[in-house]
Amino acid sequence: MSIFSRFRKKEKDSTPTMDKEVAIEVTDLVMEFKITKDKIDTLKEYVIRTLKRNKKEKQKIRILDGITFKVHKGERMGVLGFNGAGKSTLLRIISGIYEPTEGSVKINGKVAPLLAISAGFDKNYTGKNNIFLNGAYLSMEENYLKEKYDEIVEFSELGEFINYPVKNYSKGMQSKLGFSVATAIKPDILILDEVLGVGDIKFKRKSSAKIKSMMKDGVTVLLVSHSIGQIKKICDRCIWIEDGKIVMEGEAKEVCEAYVKSSKKK
Amino acid sequence: MFDTVAEKKFLLKQLVKKDLTAKYKDSVLGILWSFFNPLLIMLVFTAIFSMLFGRSIENYPVYFLSGRLIYDFYNSATKGAMRSIKRNASLLKKIYVPKYMFSVSAVCYEFVNFLISFVILFGVMLITGAKFHMTSIYAIIPIFLLVILIFGVGLILAVCNTYFSDVGYLYNVFTLILMYASALFYPIEIVPGTVQKIFSLNPIYSAITCFREAVVYGVVPNFNTLAYLAAFAFTVFFVGILLFNIYDKKLALEI
Numbered sequence: 001m002s003i004f005s006r007f008r009k010k011e012k013d014s015t016p017t018m019d020k021e022v023a024i025e026v027t028d029l030v031m032e033f034k035i036t037k038d039k040i041d042t043l044k045e046y047v048i049r050t051l052k053r054n055k056k057e058k059q060k061i062r063i064l065d066g067i068t069f070k071v072h073k074g075e076r077m078g079v080l081g082f083n084g085a086g087k088s089t090l091l092r093i094i095s096g097i098y099e100p101t102e103g104s105v106k107i108n109g110k111v112a113p114l115l116a117i118s119a120g121f122d123k124n125y126t127g128k129n130n131i132f133l134n135g136a137y138l139s140m141e142e143n144y145l146k147e148k149y150d151e152i153v154e155f156s157e158l159g160e161f162i163n164y165p166v167k168n169y170s171k172g173m174q175s176k177l178g179f180s181v182a183t184a185i186k187p188d189i190l191i192l193d194e195v196l197g198v199g200d201i202k203f204k205r206k207s208s209a210k211i212k213s214m215m216k217d218g219v220t221v222l223l224v225s226h227s228i229g230q231i232k233k234i235c236d237r238c239i240w241i242e243d244g245k246i247v248m249e250g251e252a253k254e255v256c257e258a259y260v261k262s263s264k265k266k
Numbered sequence: 267m268f269d270t271v272a273e274k275k276f277l278l279k280q281l282v283k284k285d286l287t288a289k290y291k292d293s294v295l296g297i298l299w300s301f302f303n304p305l306l307i308m309l310v311f312t313a314i315f316s317m318l319f320g321r322s323i324e325n326y327p328v329y330f331l332s333g334r335l336i337y338d339f340y341n342s343a344t345k346g347a348m349r350s351i352k353r354n355a356s357l358l359k360k361i362y363v364p365k366y367m368f369s370v371s372a373v374c375y376e377f378v379n380f381l382i383s384f385v386i387l388f389g390v391m392l393i394t395g396a397k398f399h400m401t402s403i404y405a406i407i408p409i410f411l412l413v414i415l416i417f418g419v420g421l422i423l424a425v426c427n428t429y430f431s432d433v434g435y436l437y438n439v440f441t442l443i444l445m446y447a448s449a450l451f452y453p454i455e456i457v458p459g460t461v462q463k464i465f466s467l468n469p470i471y472s473a474i475t476c477f478r479e480a481v482v483y484g485v486v487p488n489f490n491t492l493a494y495l496a497a498f499a500f501t502v503f504f505v506g507i508l509l510f511n512i513y514d515k516k517l518a519l520e521i
Contacts, residue, residue: 034519097359120361
């Protein structure tokens with residue numbers, strides 16, 4: 001998002017026209033990706049092609065096509081869909097990574113995207129430094145992180161290893177640390193892409209417990225998952241996306257059943 | 267996300283710290299490395315050219331070093347900013363972080379290196395018995411304008427480099443030309459008058475001239491040169507911000 005439009009957006013968010021009870025409001029969301037068979041990625045080629053007038057037509061692919069839904073405060077919304085339906089794109093737009101081609105997303109509150117929990121790690125950095133770096137990426141403030149530091153280390157179960165570079169960590173240790181940092185925020189909205197439960201069985205139990213306790217505090221949840229069981233257990237409402245459109249929206253149980261039925265047909 | 271200034275400041279601090287530790291942590295000589303490069307180049311240039319230009323330049327090592335430090339800062343900071351978006355592509359695809367933060371942090375990181383390298387200039391001035399002038403304080407003005415210019419150029423290059431991967435090579439050639447047109451190692455008087463006029467349009471040369479006037483010659487920098495540098499720097503700065511704003515949203519799809 002651009003430097004100026006962020007300010008503008010903030011103003012918009014605080015206007016009283018927005019329903020206070022709504023946490024996420026997605027209206028008529030359209031996302032198009034432009035793809036070409038041979039992408040021009042050098043200036044030389046660009047100039048030559050322009051002179052020769054043989055620029056390949058760009059093909060547009062619609063990943064999302066008019067998605068509209070609302071998530072109210074404290075509600076837990078599940079997102080279902082087969083591979084390539086546009087679920088990840090939707091989450092990326094909601095967390096601000098992509099700008100939608102059309103439509104709008106309004107968000108009311110602090111978002112904690114648990115999408116790529118160990119994406120921001122610097123492998124040569126110690127675990128301790130990475131807590132601060134990752135916290136900064138997740139837009140936490142310095143004093144807040146310092147306050148939470150002991151809690152994060154304790155939760156990550158890394159002990160002495162926190163002073164070692166992350167490149168020496170196992171995959172499990174990395175995701176434990178990533179999870180501990182990402183959940184250190186007190187978010188209003190939690191965005192999950194099947195990260196419930198990372199690490200070994202012990203930590204899995206602990207991390208699910210942590211997410212559950214966050215949910216108890218009235219956090220709004222948006223969960224993308226292929227596990228029907230998980231969605232049935234956690235969510236109260238659910239949307240089912242196929243080919244960038246919402247096929248069904250309603251009670252989690254009903255949508256899950258319909259989804260399972262359709263998967264058997266194919 | 268990143269609505270308050272404190273959050274952005276903390277991120278900037280962390281990013282600069284990350285780069286600095288990466289540079290200095292595991293090397294035995296640590297911070298001394300950043301002294302070696304300009305010092306060695308200065309020795310080489312002094313050995314070669316001080317015989318040639320020694321008569322017209324009073325203190326050749328200081329003359330050369332004062333220009334070289336400014337040029338090095340411009341060169342590495344703009345190139346750092348240019349690569350900043352692509353370097354962090356995998357991260358930018360996964361979590362939301364304002365993209366310009368990476369460009370800004372690249373410039374800040376090089377600025378810290380630039381400040382560290384002043385130690386060498388100070389040392390060389392001591393050894394060669396150069397005079398220290400009160401007017402050195404005026405050097406802040408051309409340095410500030412240079413930073414503004416670097417931000418502008420850096421933002422423009424960051425956008426271009428994301429779209430076209432060969433912009434980096436072109437820019438390498440450009441900076442080489444810029445170096446020769448900055449009178450780093452020769453007195454400007456040796457080039458013909460018309461060429462001098464063309465060189466005086468080079469903002470890096472303007473910055474170097476003002477810096478030398480304040481630090482080496484002990485005079486207040488020429489107002490016209492400063493004004494030209496300021497106009498150039500701020501124009502590029504605003505063009506950079508404007509361009510970055512237009513393409514900011516599209517960059518995530520290109521990386």
